[in-house]
Amino acid sequence: MSYSDDYNRLTVIGTKDIVKAYELEKVSCQTELRLFKPMSRFHTITILFGLTALGAGLSLAGPIRWCILGLLLTIYFVIFILGVSVLKLNFFVKATCRGDSTAKRVALTFDDGPDPAATPGLLEVLRRHKIKAAFFPIGTKTRDHPEIIKQIDQEGHIVGNHSFRHAWWTNFLISSGFDREMRMAQEAIDAAIDKIPAYFRPPVGLTNPHLRKALEKHGLSVVGWDVRPFDTTASAEKVIKRVLKKIRNGSIIALHDTGRTPVDLARLIDKLVTKIKEREYTFSGLEELTGVRAYQTTEGMNMTEPRLPIPFWDESEAGQRRGGFWRFLARKLASTAYVRRAIEKQVTLDAFKTSLSPRFLFGVGLVLFSFVLGWPMVALFSFLSAYCHVPALLILGPAFYMFSHLVWLFGTYLAGRDCIKYANMILSWGLRKVVEKALNREIGRPL
Numbered sequence: 001m002s003y004s005d006d007y008n009r010l011t012v013i014g015t016k017d018i019v020k021a022y023e024l025e026k027v028s029c030q031t032e033l034r035l036f037k038p039m040s041r042f043h044t045i046t047i048l049f050g051l052t053a054l055g056a057g058l059s060l061a062g063p064i065r066w067c068i069l070g071l072l073l074t075i076y077f078v079i080f081i082l083g084v085s086v087l088k089l090n091f092f093v094k095a096t097c098r099g100d101s102t103a104k105r106v107a108l109t110f111d112d113g114p115d116p117a118a119t120p121g122l123l124e125v126l127r128r129h130k131i132k133a134a135f136f137p138i139g140t141k142t143r144d145h146p147e148i149i150k151q152i153d154q155e156g157h158i159v160g161n162h163s164f165r166h167a168w169w170t171n172f173l174i175s176s177g178f179d180r181e182m183r184m185a186q187e188a189i190d191a192a193i194d195k196i197p198a199y200f201r202p203p204v205g206l207t208n209p210h211l212r213k214a215l216e217k218h219g220l221s222v223v224g225w226d227v228r229p230f231d232t233t234a235s236a237e238k239v240i241k242r243v244l245k246k247i248r249n250g251s252i253i254a255l256h257d258t259g260r261t262p263v264d265l266a267r268l269i270d271k272l273v274t275k276i277k278e279r280e281y282t283f284s285g286l287e288e289l290t291g292v293r294a295y296q297t298t299e300g301m302n303m304t305e306p307r308l309p310i311p312f313w314d315e316s317e318a319g320q321r322r323g324g325f326w327r328f329l330a331r332k333l334a335s336t337a338y339v340r341r342a343i344e345k346q347v348t349l350d351a352f353k354t355s356l357s358p359r360f361l362f363g364v365g366l367v368l369f370s371f372v373l374g375w376p377m378v379a380l381f382s383f384l385s386a387y388c389h390v391p392a393l394l395i396l397g398p399a400f401y402m403f404s405h406l407v408w409l410f411g412t413y414l415a416g417r418d419c420i421k422y423a424n425m426i427l428s429w430g431l432r433k434v435v436e437k438a439l440n441r442e443i444g445r446p447l
């Protein structure tokens with residue numbers, strides 16, 4: 001099976017070997033999970049800034065308004081640039097930049113190869129030290145030297161996607177551009193080792209708002225680093241010094257198997273590994289270190305049942321067009337953690353059909369009773385004092401009125417907690433219904 005469009009659809013959840021039609025349908029249901037992912041930090045921050053700017057624009061006037069708006073825009077711009085360039089901020093996409101921090105284990109990663117002159121020598125050093133590393137080769141080089149990628153794989157190292165061309169303009173691409181870069185690199189790696197990578201390392205570690213969609217389409221997750229010694233430009237001493245300064249438990253070290261002479265590279269890595277070992281760190285593969293699978297396969301996946309009772313909706317073009325704004329709104333709602341939970345849990349109002357908690361009922365009873373104790377008692381005792389000509393009775397009215405407040409407070413105290421629980425239930429149920437209705441979904445559709 002080649003890396004075709006249909007195939008891409010499958011790899012979103014990692015199903016290289018599935019060919020049966022009925023399984024295809026199950027898989028397509030699971031791809032819907034993507035829609036229920038939480039919003040990225042970029043989206044949240046953009047909405048927050050937009051609302052703040054709107055509020056400031058409407059409530060302020062004169063020069064102060066423009067000062068505040070300018071300041072907001074500047075802050076937003078700075079955050080945006082940081083988001084683009086600092087992978088570990090998880091701004092546009094979630095990136096794994098460090099593994100398990102409970103043990104003295106680190107992982108080596110090598111980008112931008114393979115280099116037919118230098119990579120074999122590097123592999124020899126890794127073999128000697130019994131280290132399993134991860135390689136993020138450039139797609140064009142993978143296509144030109146599949147035999148080296150094959151050797152990397154056969155020696156137990158991981159191969160990840162690092163784009164096809166690794167061009168300087170990669171991060172200016174929109175989703176379709178990223179899509180092509182990722183697909184071609186996946187194809188090249190698949191052709192060389194017959195495996196579909198699940199790791200993607202963005203060229204130069206830059207990200208943008210369009211990256212996420214392409215990642216999801218190809219079933220890739222971002223793997224970054226927390227130690228980057230800029231080894232292509234620095235001297236060996238400097239590289240080692242930088243690594244030793246920054247290394248910690250779970251570190252992912254970003255190096256390159258290109259940019260140095262073969263002898264120089266082999267010597268550098270040999271020395272670096274020795275120094276790291278002296279610090280009593282051991283080397284671990286990326287999978288063990290991060291717990292994220294390196295390849296997309298069906299192994300260990302439960303294909304008979306979907307993981308969550310996520311309803312199904314029509315993803316066809318016609319389905320997309322229908323209901324424009326409401327559909328858009330429903331999708332946005334569905335991307336919030338609150339609604340997602342409501343859908344996953346299939347929140348119902350059954351709790352109201354069975355018995356409500358006695359505490360709640362008693363509390364509500366007291367609150368209602370407190371109203372009877374208030375003004376009606378004032379009126380009653382006013383009437384009685386006039387009717388019986390006993391002025392002292394008049395005082396009982398305000399006394400009952402005061403007492404009614406205590407009863408009210410006690411009632412709300414008893415009912416309050418459950419009241420919030422029930423209100424939350426009604427809200428989740430309502431939002432779930434609205435979202436499902438807008439997206440034309442039915443619960444329990446046979447999968």
Ligand SMILES: [Zn+2]
Nearest residue numbers: 111112203204
């Ligand atoms: Zn690179």
